[in-house]
Amino acid sequence: MTDLFARHRRMLEDAVQALHARRFWTPFPEVPSGKIYGETAKLDGDAAYAALLGRGFVLPGHPEQRRLGTEVSPWGEALRITYPAADAPALIAAAQGAADALASAGVETRVGACLEILVRLNRISFLLGHATMHTTGQAFAMAFQAGGPHAQDRGLEAVAVAWAEMTRYADAARWEKPQGKAAALVIDKHWTLVPAGISLAIGCNTFPTWNSYPGIFASLATGNPVIVKPHPAAILPLALTVQVARGVLAEAGLPADAILLAVDEPGAEITKPLASDPAVRLIDYTGSSAFGAWLRENARQAQIFTEETGVNSVVIAAADDFDGMCANLAFSLSLYSGQMCTSPQNLYVPAQGIDTDQGHKSFDQVAAGLAQAIDTLLADPKQAAGICGAIANPATRDRVARARDQGRVVRDGTPLLLAVEADAPVAQDECFGPVAFLIPCADADDGIARAADLAAARGAITAALYDTDDARIRRAVAAFARAGVNLSVNLTGNIFVNQSAAFSDFHVTGANPAGNASLTDTAFVATRFRRVMWRRPAAAPA
Template sequence: MPDYFARHRDLIEAARAAVYARGYWAPFQEIPSAKFYGEAAKPDGEAAFNALIGQAFALPGHPEEGRIGSEVSPWGKDLGITYPAASPEQLIAAARAAQPQWAALSPEQRVGICVEIVTRLNRLSFVFGHAVMHTTGQAFPMAFQAGGPHAQDRALEAIVSAYDEMTRYASSAIWEKPNDKGDPIRLEKHWRIVPRGLSLVIGCQTFPTWNSYPGLFASLATGNPVIVKPHPNAILPLALTVRVAREVLAEAGLPQDVVLLAVDEPGKEITRDLVTNPAVRIIDYTGSSAFGAWVRANAPQADVYTEEAGVNTIVIAASDNFKGMCSNIAFSLSLYSGQMCTAPQNIYVPQAGIETDEGRKSFDEVAEGIASAVDRLLGDPARALGVCGTVANPATIERLNRARGLGRILRDSTAIEGERTASPLIVVIEDANQANYIDEWFGPIAFIVPVADAEDGIAKASAVASHKGAITAALYDTDEQRIETAIDAFSQAAVNLSINLTGNIFVNQSAAFSDFHVTGGNPAGNASLTDTAFVANRFRRVMWRRPLKQ
């Protein structure tokens, strides 16, 4: 077996240092430029993607009982790719057969193999850019970043976090206890890392790699075979991932079935059968709260790590850069048509208005400032399409239509290019019926909510996070005492808070090696990417000991 750990030692050590320092560090270049990836990377990546269209996706040696695939790009392209399909029973059997050999490797061997997989994925970032674009509806620059380098960053973060947990304590020791009546009692003790068992990763459509890679690689690094279950509309990015992983495993002389692909189609889903199988001991899930609750209730045999729905909020109490604030919020509302788990939805503004660097602004002026900033941002159709992308699921358009009836339309959503595109809808809530807006309205939908004052806005926003869940929150204010109050309130609600963002950093963004994505402390999810709790329970330490001969 090649010594992959030695090959990547410098990268592994740098990543380990970055995990603890929590500053900026990015091992994989996010800019799709020939300067970083070579002159041939862009045309070769597009050609490789086009070569997949209309073909049977090759996964040599993978269990197969038939072929499934009906992905249609939100951009209008029928992908026509079919994938090897197998029953849950066949996938479970294959994973269990591969399990002993994978579990027997040392942490260094598994970590080295995982990092080799990730570096090979990085070399295919242009292919992933097109694959993610045409399964999620993201514009290419975002698809390249989020589906490629940023997802790979999160994968590496999970791998080295798992490695540190596996090697935190000594693997062997001499235990010597003094004995007043004779020679000391001496034992040799050894601790073995024992994986939990089979791991199931359930992917989502909007961010198939970014959300799946942490669980996938945390489980692999800790010795658990992984069955990857993509969303039926976004199979290709994870199928490519599985193929690369299996290629590296084969090169290392290991069973390829350590990593398997589980595909299904609407009306013939296999996810529930996989979730409830007694052999599945770890489940990573991203998606709706309704199915997340079902998974948690019906998989008592497994540790379940989820990212679910939430209601992200902004409280506007005051601003020393009104124009910058409005522009920043406009971009956050528009990016990928609001189809991000971190996108803001509810914007709380004092009914009497706020103080700004441009003088006092009334409630209506604040609301109009945000709406006008959206109009300026999306004024050029080409730019608008690049920012908003397309809508991944037609149900989002239906939801948007329903949202129009929840209040006064300040800015209506309009198509940018074709029926699967939509700019942000901004609705002013004019009654006290919180039921209209305290649930998640996924998509390009924002509510501007009048509140009694800044303190009332902070209280309402933090309460929504506590009771409904939230992944992000934002605050604009100039009063330091009130800012401290907000920090305490949102901390108690276990939601990450951004304060006074006005430049090119947005509340939507979450940086690997620095930001812990989701806290796991409110209903938006029970796990955090990637903290100690996310990796430590994927294995057990088991001891054997015996007397040491004198």
């Protein structure tokens, strides 16, 4: 059954080409427009979301021992959706039951099914937008993009990398070794792709689809049954994903149980028994380094792909467009209330101030310029809500409240701007949420060194630099490269350090403690399967 593969082959080939070229490309439009998604798409999405609320979520044939689900929208409303739930042994058994059929299906069958799943998810992007909005607190426009097309891009990217790697080497070869005057030795060899085992995708609260799709699709494409374990506060986007995927798998003649939903509730998570089960050989995890460390200690039977805690920094060395810089940073700091793994946290500014197109600016003037830019950006309450969204998790609010006492308040509210000393404990670690620290440094090179050292020691996913000195920019490029962190220089206008585009930006480098997995490089897929050969002498030549 490879007609799904044939149907989507062109998209796959374009995706492979795109990821080699690293230029802009996407088959999944990010604009939530009726002209693209169909005139009724928005209303259909509204209605579909409304129809889910207060009901039992339907996953035909899925293991079910009870129903669980206590999601409450950060925007206020309880979702009152219950999901089929089963304990770890039941989910493992179901995944094992699907393993052989998934492994022995051809590469094209699996890849074709993955591509069809992504295309069908794209069609319900409005529904996924609502589901993401009401589990993460993102405003709708962002939830549509990050929960829908941008996540689908990342899923497709993983399928494309997996496809490229699975087909990289010949799957059969005749090996003829010359023997001087004697007849050549002739051996026929055949290689089979053998999947690693059961794959566990541990989702996060803030980007349930975007952060989970790469692992889910990389594992599924390479033949590993996937147990999807959503954050208990953000189940719906992944439940919809599993629902669509199971439907496509069944239509493609593959076992629906090749993808399963592991639902639990806060305080009664089943992540640990799942992760430490000997049958689980792959774990994709997004979350705190504390739980990452638990996984490394307790799930040693598995390969673990992580995105973890980090401290993202901005070094403000000089500005040839001070207002543009402040406006750009104001947006980066405000977007989704700093609840992005790519949000800046530490802003290093020379204590003596900086040179700008508006003349010299003191440390306090830089701070005031940033605060003013945020005030301007968020002056309109409706626009502010559209940018900041809502806080996904009460713990985030508490964390920021605790941080507030540890510095001088430069701007109160969301986002909070605090001036702190470079060695302040609060600035040495991730303080996830709407807070940033303005930190005086001796000079720009000192700021670069501090930011890079912190990235190397504590992890970082993004770094930004504003500067006008080419030689210093080169030094910063080298320093952040050594620290394994992607650097954005002099961003103004409508492109932000937080943004990471599939097929072009590798998300997380894997080269510092913020994660060992890079979305989506070859290493992310290469060990999800192995090549096993059988060989025998060729029939004697006629």
